[in-house]
Amino acid sequence: MDHATSLSQVQRANLNLLLLMRDVALRDMGGAVCSFGLARQDFAAIVSRAPDELLSFVCGIGDQALFLPRSDLPTLLALPPAVAPAIASARPATVRSTRIADA
Known part of the structure; x- marks a missing residue:
C-alpha cells in the first residue's frame, strides 16, 4: 500500500x-x-x-462512512457494562437515519 x-x-x-x-x-x-x-x-x-x-x-x-452505528448506540452506552451485551444481542441492529439537523 x-x-x-x-x-x-x-x-x-x-x-x-x-x-x-x-x-x-x-x-x-x-x-x-x-x-x-x-x-x-x-x-x-x-x-x-x-x-x-x-x-x-x-x-x-471520500468522507462517506461505510459502516454506521446502531440506532440504539446511546442507549447501549448508558447501560451498565454487564447488561449492555445482553440487550445488544436481544435487539436487532438497525442503522439510524442521518439528518442534517443531527450534524
Whole structure:
C-alpha cells in the first residue's frame, strides 16, 4: 500500500474496518458472517480485493462512512457494562437515519 496517502478520519475508519473484515473472513468466513452481520456475498466482494484495491476504493469514496452505528448506540452506552451485551444481542441492529439537523 502507498503509505504516503493521507486519509481523513472517516477514510481511516472505513479502511481499518474493511481490512479487519477481510482478514477475519479469510481466516474464518462463518465467524466473520456471525461477528459482523454481513452475508457471505458481501465478504466475497471484500476478500476478492487486495489491500491496495481497498485503499483505492476508500480514497474514491471520500468522507462517506461505510459502516454506521446502531440506532440504539446511546442507549447501549448508558447501560451498565454487564447488561449492555445482553440487550445488544436481544435487539436487532438497525442503522439510524442521518439528518442534517443531527450534524
